[in-house]
Structure formats: C-alpha cells, structure tokens
Amino acid sequence: METLNQRIAQAIHHQPQPTVTVLSSLLAVEDALGYIPVEAVEQVAALTHATVNDVWAVASFYPNFRFQPPCPHQVEICWGPSCHLKGASGVIAAVLDALGMAGEGDTPDGGLTLRYNTCLGACAQAPVTAFDHHLAGRMTPEQARARVQELLGQPGGENRHAR
Amino acid sequence: MPASFPELQAEAQRRWQELTAGSQPWIRVGAALCGKAAGSDAVVAALNNSLERHGVKATVSEVGCFGLCYAEPLVDVQLPGGPRVFYGNVTPEMADEIVASHVAGGQPAPALALGSLGDGPSGISSINQLPMKAKEVRIALRNAGTIDPSDIHQYIATGGYSALHKGLTQMTAADVLEQVNVSGLRGRGGAAFPTGNKWRFLAGSKAPVKYILCNCEEGDPGAFNDKGILESDPFTVVEGITLAGYATGASHGYIFIRHGHEGPVRRAQQAVRQAYDLGLLGKNILGSSFSFEMEVAFTGDSYVAGEETALMEAIEGKRSMPRFRPPFPAQSGLFAKPTNINNVKTMAYVPEVVARGGQWFAGIGHDKSTGTAILCLSGAVQYTGMVEVPLGITLKEVIYDVAGGIPSGKKLKLLQTGGPLGGVLGADKLDLKLDFDLLRAAGAILGSGGIIAADEDACVVDLTRAIIAFCQYESCGKCFPCRMGMSHLLEVLERICRLEGGPEDLALMRNIGENMQAGSLCGHGQLGFNPVSSALRYFGPEFDAHIKEHRCPTGRCREPRFSPSRSRR
Numbered sequence: 001m002e003t004l005n006q007r008i009a010q011a012i013h014h015q016p017q018p019t020v021t022v023l024s025s026l027l028a029v030e031d032a033l034g035y036i037p038v039e040a041v042e043q044v045a046a047l048t049h050a051t052v053n054d055v056w057a058v059a060s061f062y063p064n065f066r067f068q069p070p071c072p073h074q075v076e077i078c079w080g081p082s083c084h085l086k087g088a089s090g091v092i093a094a095v096l097d098a099l100g101m102a103g104e105g106d107t108p109d110g111g112l113t114l115r116y117n118t119c120l121g122a123c124a125q126a127p128v129t130a131f132d133h134h135l136a137g138r139m140t141p142e143q144a145r146a147r148v149q150e151l152l153g154q155p156g157g158e159n160r161h162a163r
Numbered sequence: 164m165p166a167s168f169p170e171l172q173a174e175a176q177r178r179w180q181e182l183t184a185g186s187q188p189w190i191r192v193g194a195a196l197c198g199k200a201a202g203s204d205a206v207v208a209a210l211n212n213s214l215e216r217h218g219v220k221a222t223v224s225e226v227g228c229f230g231l232c233y234a235e236p237l238v239d240v241q242l243p244g245g246p247r248v249f250y251g252n253v254t255p256e257m258a259d260e261i262v263a264s265h266v267a268g269g270q271p272a273p274a275l276a277l278g279s280l281g282d283g284p285s286g287i288s289s290i291n292q293l294p295m296k297a298k299e300v301r302i303a304l305r306n307a308g309t310i311d312p313s314d315i316h317q318y319i320a321t322g323g324y325s326a327l328h329k330g331l332t333q334m335t336a337a338d339v340l341e342q343v344n345v346s347g348l349r350g351r352g353g354a355a356f357p358t359g360n361k362w363r364f365l366a367g368s369k370a371p372v373k374y375i376l377c378n379c380e381e382g383d384p385g386a387f388n389d390k391g392i393l394e395s396d397p398f399t400v401v402e403g404i405t406l407a408g409y410a411t412g413a414s415h416g417y418i419f420i421r422h423g424h425e426g427p428v429r430r431a432q433q434a435v436r437q438a439y440d441l442g443l444l445g446k447n448i449l450g451s452s453f454s455f456e457m458e459v460a461f462t463g464d465s466y467v468a469g470e471e472t473a474l475m476e477a478i479e480g481k482r483s484m485p486r487f488r489p490p491f492p493a494q495s496g497l498f499a500k501p502t503n504i505n506n507v508k509t510m511a512y513v514p515e516v517v518a519r520g521g522q523w524f525a526g527i528g529h530d531k532s533t534g535t536a537i538l539c540l541s542g543a544v545q546y547t548g549m550v551e552v553p554l555g556i557t558l559k560e561v562i563y564d565v566a567g568g569i570p571s572g573k574k575l576k577l578l579q580t581g582g583p584l585g586g587v588l589g590a591d592k593l594d595l596k597l598d599f600d601l602l603r604a605a606g607a608i609l610g611s612g613g614i615i616a617a618d619e620d621a622c623v624v625d626l627t628r629a630i631i632a633f634c635q636y637e638s639c640g641k642c643f644p645c646r647m648g649m650s651h652l653l654e655v656l657e658r659i660c661r662l663e664g665g666p667e668d669l670a671l672m673r674n675i676g677e678n679m680q681a682g683s684l685c686g687h688g689q690l691g692f693n694p695v696s697s698a699l700r701y702f703g704p705e706f707d708a709h710i711k712e713h714r715c716p717t718g719r720c721r722e723p724r725f726s727p728s729r730s731r732r
Contacts, residue, residue: 025480
C-alpha cells in the first residue's frame with residue numbers, strides 16, 4: 001500500500017507536460033487524490049523551489065481545490081445566466097431540499113459534495129447539472145431530486161481523481 | 164525518418180476512403196459537451212448493443228459538435244459510398260430502430276431523420292435546408308461534427324496541414340504574415356484587434372525564445388465555441404498556432420484551458436501528441452528548418468484567467484491576476500519573453516486563410532469585420548447551438564431565422580451578447596448587423612460570440628443580479644474597486660430584488676460603477692458596470708417599478724435566489 005506521500009510524489013514527479021509549476025503540480029495532486037493534503041503543499045514547494053506560503057497562496061485562490069478528502073459523490077449545478085434563465089434556481093432548490101442543506105458544501109455524513117458552477121459549458125442544454133462528473137442537460141427540479149436520491153443510495157461513485 | 168507530406172496525405176486518404184466507402188457503415192455520434200449533456204453516452208452504448216444483436220459490423224465514432232445542439236444526441240449514419248443521414252434527439256430506443264432499419268436493413272428511416280448530406284439517393288431532404296444550417300458559412304467549423312477529433316489522419320484527409328505544408332515549402336514567414344494581414348482577420352476573443360498587427364509586434368522581436376499562446380479559458384457563461392472547436396477539430400487550432408509560430412518566428416506554443424473541461428482538454432492533448440508523432444511539431448517540421456514546440460497548460464477555476472496577462476500568471480503557476488501594462492506582452496510576456504496571445508477561434512481560421520489566401524477571407528463579412536462569426540445561441544430561442552455565419556447579417560436574422568425565434572409564442576425581451584461584461588441589448592436593436600464596430604457603437608460587443616436570449620418572462624433586475632453575482636464571484640480581488648465594487652453592486656441589486664430598494668440606489672450604483680471603471684487593471688472591473696448600465700438604459704421603467712412601486716412586473720423576484728459563497732477562499 002502506497003503511503004500518502006508516495007502517491008503525492010508519484011503525481012507531481014511524473015507530470016507529462018514540460019512546464020512544471022506550482023499550479024500544474026497542485027492540479028496533478030488534485031487529479032490523483034481528489035484533494036490537496038498538507039503533505040502535498042510541502043512536496044510541491046520543495047519541487048518548485050517555492051515557499052509553503054507561495055503554494056498555499058495559489059491553492060487557496062482557485063476554488064476547484066479542496067483540502068479534505070473528496071466525498072464519494074459530487075453534484076455540480078450550473079447557475080450561469082443561460083441556466084438561470086432556464087430555471088437553475090428551481091433545480092438548486094430541489095437539490096438543497098433533497099439533501100437537507102442550506103447551501104453548497106459537503107453533506108454532514110460526508111456522502112456528497114454539492115457545488116454551484118459558473119458554467120459547465122453546455123449552455124445550449126440549459127439548465128445543466130453534473131452528477132458524478134456526467135453532464136445532464138434540460139434538468140428539471142423533479143429529475144434532479146430523483147438523481148440525487150439515487151446517488152445517495154449508491155455506495156461510491158466516481159470522484160474527481162477517477163477522471 | 165518521418166514520412167513526407169505527400170506520403171502522409173496518401174496514407175490519410177487511404178484510411179478516409181476505407182472509412183467512408185469501405186466495407187462497413189460509419190456511424191457518427193455527437194459527443195461534445197452538448198452531446199454528452201443530452202445523453203450521448205447512453206446512445207453510443209445502445210448503438211453498440213444493437214449492432215451486436217443484429218450481427219452487423221459498423222464503425223461507431225464519437226465526433227464533436229455539428230452545431231445543432233438542440234437536436235443532440237445527434238446520430239449520423241453513412242453507408243459505404245452513400246450520403247450521411249442525420250437523426251436528431253436520439254434516444255436509446257431510437258438508436259435500436261436506426262440500426263435495424265438503416266444500418267442492418269440498408270433503408271434510411273425518413274420519419275426519424277433530420278436531413279441528409281452528400282450525394283446519393285436517401286429520400287431525405289438536405290440538412291442544409293434546416294434554419295440553423297441555411298445561412299452557415301463554415302470556415303473554422305469546417306470539420307466540426309464531420310471528422311473524428313481523436314484522429315489526425317481524418318483531418319489530413321479532409322485538407323488539413325496542407326496550409327502548413329504550403330507555408331513551409333512555398334512561403335516565407337513574412338508571406339504568411341502578409342496573408343493574415345490582407346485577410347483583415349480580427350481577434351475573436353472579444354477585443355477584435357487585427358491579428359496581423361498583433362503578429363507583427365512579435366515578429367519584430369529578435370529574441371531566441373518567443374511564445375504563442377492560444378486562449379481557451381472561455382469562462383463566459385453562454386459561450387462554448389472555444390471548447391466546441393477544441394472538442395470537434397483540435398487539429399485546425401494546433402495547425403493555426405504552428406503557422407502563427409512560423410509567421411512570427413516563435414519557438415513555443417501553449418494551448419491554455421481550464422482544468423476540468425475534460426473533453427476539450429483530452430482532444431487538445433491528443434492533437435498535440437499526434438502532430439509530434441507525424442513530425443508536424445518538434446524539430447525541423449516537415450523537413451524544413453522551422454522547429455516549434457507545443458504543450459497544453461491549465462488554469463484552475465478562474466474567469467479572470469482568460470485575461471491575457473492573468474493567463475500568463477496562471478501558466479507560470481501563480482494566482483491568475485492581471486499584470487500592469489506596460490510592458491506589453493509582445494515585449495515581455497510569459498516568463499518575461501516576447502509573447503503573442505490569440506483566441507482559439509482566431510487560430511482556427513488561420514489554416515484556411517493561408518491555404519486559400521487573405522483576399523478570399525476578406526471577401527466574406529462586412530466592412531472591416533471580415534470573415535464569419537461563430538455564435539453560441541442559448542436561452543429563450545427555438546434552436547440552441549453553435550453556428551458559423553458571415554459577419555454582416557442582422558441580429559434579427561440570427562434570432563428569427565437561424566435560431567427559429569422565441570418558443571411558445573412569447574416575445575423577445577433582450578439579448579445578452581459578448582459574455583457577462585458585454586451587457587444587454589433591448590429587443591428594439593435587432594436591426595444591428597453583426598459587425599465588431601457597429602455593435603460597439605451601439606454599446607454592446609460581439610465578444611466571444613455568446614448570445615443569450617431572454618423572453619418576456621424574464622425580469623431584467625433579477626437577470627442583472629445573476630450576472631453581477633457571477634462577476635462578483637469571479638473578481639480576482641487584486642484591484643479593490645472591482646473586488647469591493649462588485650460586492651456592493653450585488654448587495655444593492657439583491658436589495659432591489661427584495662423590493663426594498665430606494666430611489667438613491669440607482670445613483671449609488673452609478674457611483675460604484677464609475678469608480679470600478681477608473682480604478683481597475685483589467686476589463687473585469689473596467690467593464691464590470693456594463694451589465695447594470697445597459698440594463699438601466701433599456702429597462703429603466705422596470706427598475707423604477709421595483710424601486711418606486713415595490714413590485715416586480717414579471718414576478719420572478721419572488722422566486723428563491725441562490726448565489727454561491729460570496730468570496731473566493
């Protein structure tokens with residue numbers, strides 16, 4: 001069994017592209033682990049000859065980075081203007097209700113992460129939601145509620161590092 | 164020893180012939196972001212199942228976006244040597260029917276078909292008669308939905324890389340630059356700056372390391388054409404960047420894209436790798452003295468990373484915050500080296516401009532806006548999708564002909580063009596032509612080509628609040644007039660949406676907007692008041708109803724509102 005430090009090293013020392021930076025290394029860790037552990041910040045700093053502060057500065061700036069292990073399921077709801085006009089608010093309300101949550105974040109049992117997304121890139125199919133990274137367009141509140149309940153009943157979906 | 168270009172072409176042709184007129188039918192499934200969101204994965208699975216059940220062999224390819232996003236999942240069946248027949252809104256059940264009747268039975272299913280393309284009897288009318296296709300002139304999108312975006316041979320078979328071959332064997336770098344100059348090609352990222360001029364700045368520098376950056380950050384909600392092009396035909400972008408490198412004497416190219424847009428990222432990486440494999444990137448390209456390296460670089464989630472200097476910060480691995488200018492990128496850009504930045508769409512045109520000549524491109528379009536516009540149509544229109552139309556047609560033609568008008572007999576209320584910072588246009592402005600300068604004079608921008616339509620049910624205050632919520636969330640925070648101004652604008656707009664605004668709020672917003680414009684480094688703050696000022700210009704009375712009469716004429720403001728957390732971490 002690889003240790004966490006070994007997995008981080010594996011991710012950041014084998015980046016395929018020639019230009020290796022603080023950001024590219026953090027993204028490689030996120031791909032491999034689904035989150036940025038403290039150990040990764042230290043390793044990335046060492047690799048890129050940056051300070052731990054420099055690395056935290058980058059990691060804390062981009063909202064795609066998280067600092068706790070990922071939940072087994074992830075739902076992203078787009079609220080860009082196209083999706084807003086086509087009823088994203090109703091989809092968000094239904095999902096929040098199904099999860100018993102007041103806003104985005106992890107469910108209390110750590111089973112699912114809900115994120116609002118500024119644009120999932122399929123505006124022609126608005127409103128768009130992604131369930132475990134699979135896009136679904138023309139979403140209705142009823143469908144979204146059903147899909148979330150279905151996810152909650154499943155043991156483990158693909159999380160980000162399975163990409 | 165790498166193959167010569169004629170050998171590459173011959174091999175590509177042989178493969179293309181086998182695919183389109185060989186022993187098996189070819190089934191193409193739209194699987195860009197639009198196709199995926201409509202359920203293309205299930206359709207591909209159903210097609211493969213059905214083929215196995217019927218015991219027929221066929222090549223099933225996931226292609227990019229043919230433009231008819233409203234009809235996704237789109238399946239297109241081509242029997243050997245026959246025309247392509249398109250089926251729209253395909254469900255797994257329909258996929259089975261299509262296989263049974265068309266693929267196994269050899270008979271197209273006219274009741275299910277949208278249209279056909281190419282010679283041969285199919286009994287189905289041409290797909291080019293569809294409203295979304297009738298006005299199209301496809302240059303950058305010429306291969307979109309037609310070739311497999313994971314196979315460079317299909318690009319070469321349909322004419323790809325002949326421009327680079329022509330450039331390297333028959334033209335000097337200055338000749339290539341001159342053709343781009345003559346074409347009048349202007350930047351498609353938003354600023355519409357002449358591409359030839361931009362390239363000349365870089366060509367003038369004698370530095371040994373110079374960079375060409377291709378911007379596919381595309382954070383504009385409502386715009387998906389950059390991602391659409393990379394997902395449909397990444398090769399034209401790679402060839403365009405390589406030609407830009409040759410014309411300007413640059414040494415390295417970067418395709419810059421948001422991490423997490425998996426489809427476009429994968430396609431771009433494949434296209435670069437395959438170009439290296441065939442000797443179309445790297446040392447001594449096609450046996451010439453020209454060498455050029457290319458890679459795909461990423462940003463995290465950040466809208467401002469699409470700004471050219473913020474983009475360079477992100478490639479350098481830092482926070483994507485804009486830099487002071489001067490120095491300008493052509494003097495000191497990425498890693499302090501001379502740098503040129505173009506949008507994906509701009510680069511996608513370059514191979515055709517070089518292959519067919521600048522004059523040809525300049526003959527399309529309107530006045531100083533040459534060529535085509537690649538539009539993303541979304542919101543309250545009948546047909547949503549990605550179309551390429553000549554510049555110079557009117558917004559009315561775009562909305563009522565190409566996009567089929569407003570569904571359910573509703574009236575058009577406004578258009579939001581050019582991304583969130585572009586502001587809105589009232590429905591009385593539809594006679595405007597698609598022209599960079601005319602649109603700018605009217606207070607709007609063509610920008611990246613996103614057009615979001617809103618019908619009479621939309622509340623302009625609510626929509627403006629949603630747009631400012633986006634701008635507030637995406638402010639990088641470097642300049643406080645933008646960081647705090649956006650937050651204050653959002654507070655005021657939320658108050659007006661709650662019907663608790665006062666008459667002083669309009670002046671307050673104007674004051675904030677002026678300070679943002681004066682005190683911000685990049686367009687995010689400088690243009691950040693546009694959504695509000697344009698909404699006030701066209702829909703003043705609707706704001707008044709909220710503020711003075713405390714009522715929302717459409718009732719939309721009574722609905723629950725959600726915005727993400729107020730600040731970046």
